[in-house]
């Protein structure tokens with residue numbers, strides 16, 4: 495199954511991921527950065543396994559992130 499990986503410490507809080515894919519992203523009211531919903535994380539790297547059907551849309555979100563802190567695995 496594909497995974498979304500979020501390197502959260504370098505997120506600049508632009509909100510693009512949340513706008514494009516609100517099912518997976520929300521903006522934190524605490525620090526203004528994006529949060530990958532239901533992801534498991536440690537040391538500011540968060541990982542979420544996703545359904546294959548969501549892989550392409552997730553890749554587009556990753557490509558739209560201006561600081562490239564989102565990766566999507568095969």
Ligand code: SF4
Nearest residue numbers: 505506508509511559
């Ligand atoms: S698109 Fe990238 S920089 Fe912008 S909020 Fe999402 S993870 Fe952060």
